Amino acid sequence: MQLNVNQKFENIAVAVRQITRKTDQNNKNYYHLQVSIGLKNYDSKIWNDDEKIGEEIIPGCLAYISGIARDFKGSLQLHINSIQRIWNPSQELLNSILPSGYVNENDMVLEINNIISTISNPFIKTLLENIFAMPDVKKHFYKKAAGAEIHHAYQGGLAQHTIEVVKLIQSYCKIFSYIKYDIAVAAALLHDIGKIYELSSFPENKYTTKGRLLGHISLGADLVSRAISEIKDFPNDLKYDLIHCILSHHGTLDMGSPVLPMTIEAIAVHNADKASAEINAFHLAIERDTGLDGWTEYNPTYRRSIKK
Template identity: 65%
Template structure:
């Protein structure tokens, strides 16, 4: 993590350029406004000239070396960049250092995933899950992708972490509410965001793909589900419909992008588990990313509030 303090000098620091926009100041002079990051930490930055060469070479998603100084701007650290140089063909080691990553490694998460799958009793559902998560294409993407472009679990391994959190919350729901069907709810939790392997691009870009924008991860997830079900002889239609419904309704409302509302106990369990995982992690990310010097984050436009930073008691 890159933690900076006012007046701290920065020299040849590798960063990901997340955003860059050309602006005009009150003095009618042009400048560039950037958002740059190293790991989870993200900073606003300024380049106080409007050289077209900068706009031509530096683009969102690229890696760059920056030299400059950290400044206090209204209680928030802002980087004034004196020099920026795009990193052409960065090594994988450098990419791994700069991009945000999950605190859990993929081996740990893969082990946990299959431990959960092994708790499934229904032979058709267990076969379905094993077939999906041992598929090389899905496996390679699942443990590398984020669960979101910006708001929650927006880092390498975020999709797997979020999926495991949702599954564990659902498992706890089944212990509190024994009438929730364990196999349907847990399988749906593991598959609810599987479409994000195609909705989001790889890091360091981590943007919505054309397919992701046009179709969305919910519909892509149902496509993946049905493509694997079609290869399992005599897979029960009723189970198929139940899992499909949980995937289709997991955002909870039509306004939030679900084509149908949750209409089964398992679907409402998956929706609430998904919401809990996403919102708690989003608050955590907002705190981790914040560059302010006080006990509260800046106003969060997604949740329409500032968020109090965690304290040790």
Template identity: 35%
Template sequence: MIRKFISQLNGGTTIDDIFLVQNKDLRTTKNGSLYIQAQLSDRTGTIDARMWDASTPFFESLGDDTFLRIKGRTEIYQNKIQLIIKQILKTSQEDIQLEDYLPSTEQDVNKMFSELKQIVSSIKQPHLKDLLALFFSDKDFCKRFCSAPAAVQYHHAFLGGLLEHTLSVAKLGDIIAPLYPGLNRDLLICGIILHDIGKISELCYERNFHYSDEGQLIGHLISGVLMVEERAKQIDGFPKTLLDLLRHLILSHHGEYEWGSPKLPMTLEALALHYLDNIDAKIHAFNKAILNDKDPNDNWTNYNRMLERKLFKKSHNYI
């Protein structure tokens, strides 16, 4: 059965789908009967829903489940679409496709991951090669790395965003490395691949994008360094200076103290990583702001607070 997304719903649509339950309450009508008020969502939007003739035992049986199968019918009430629920059923994790409920990359995840592994395999320095092998032979790490967003809001804030961002920056690194003989290509590429791995612990994305407790208390820079240190200990004779250089790449890649960087870039590889990371993030944020602008006929976006400027949308028309 083809899923009906919320943005596709009209009045009078029969519903039998799994939804992400953002919140649900048991309320009382004026005549004293109970009903469930809920807000349901998928990747395309949210919809208000009600289930009449509810009971306390039934409501409590739903527990804290965030994904539920909803059967019912939509109607228009006060010029707004709402869903009248006839039945609520529990569902299993196997039935849930997370990309149906949260923004997801438009790229092919398997293809991107294969491209990144090809870049990983090009590393020649033996200790860095072994380090990356420890990460990418870990199935749980790979699953989380391919699923995680790269941010909550700013750039690549969607499932698969971390992989998409890392691959883009790695490709940029491969392009510039031959142009500057002083750059250690293997160190730069390894640093690029590992610079944001802490985000798999910093960010949560089970029902929306938010920071984990670890993300709030520690942050992805420190989490990433700790992950690298843990694996480097498993490699006999991993040079301390090489580990220091790799830790510096992660700790300094934000580039400025005011951007949360505990260290300024102090090696060529760290400087390159910072600017390549910033290029990809900024271009993605520009494109997102232009794409989401509400007036397609205006040459300019509204003022963008994050980028602190208006953006000209039509430069591609002059090519």
């Protein structure tokens, strides 16, 4: 749904991302919200001090809102007159509101399976087949986001990001013949597997307690290590190379990697991951933006505005 300046809206369904009770210059309380419809995020205000609103409307819930869209400093802001929580939304309603990727889930499942089929090493192929058959992976990998806010932050984003990283690695392998294909592709498939535990499901899509305390790099390395331990005679050199790629894929210590990339495959995975994440982050910033000119609002992550 596309909203325009001075457009009235009535009973449109939104996902509530944030809600905060604030006080204005005249010492009157109001609610400041961030709501979303699909990929669009809208800054919103409720000029009402009803405590029931703060009790019922919480981050992660869905709600019907009515009001009018206004121009506020060059961006669209929703002035909400009424808001009503949706307590038991249907799956159809969820699908119509929540942010989703551009690739069908079934297509991504097939693509992951096709990628695994290109692996020659029997130990690595068995490892990948076993991991992608795990109940937790089957349940969450194709539905969760790859990030809470910055990149691929929508349903299916984790699988989409993973496939992008693999495709970049496959391109690298054609250019740099000395990259070990099986290790690099397997590491690309597994580099963010820990995010199935790091992020909660939609509509919340927030960091879990486990995710905050351990992080997806540690969680992913642990999952892969446990899966390897169940494969008889899995070579240690393959184990170390794969887990090293996972541990080092953020590239630097200050970005959260416990070790720096120290193999060709690790530096390839890091660069493919960075390219997929940053290009999508720019695209997502453009898609989310509700500004009225040709540039996004200032992006604090990348410290710049982005041309639409």
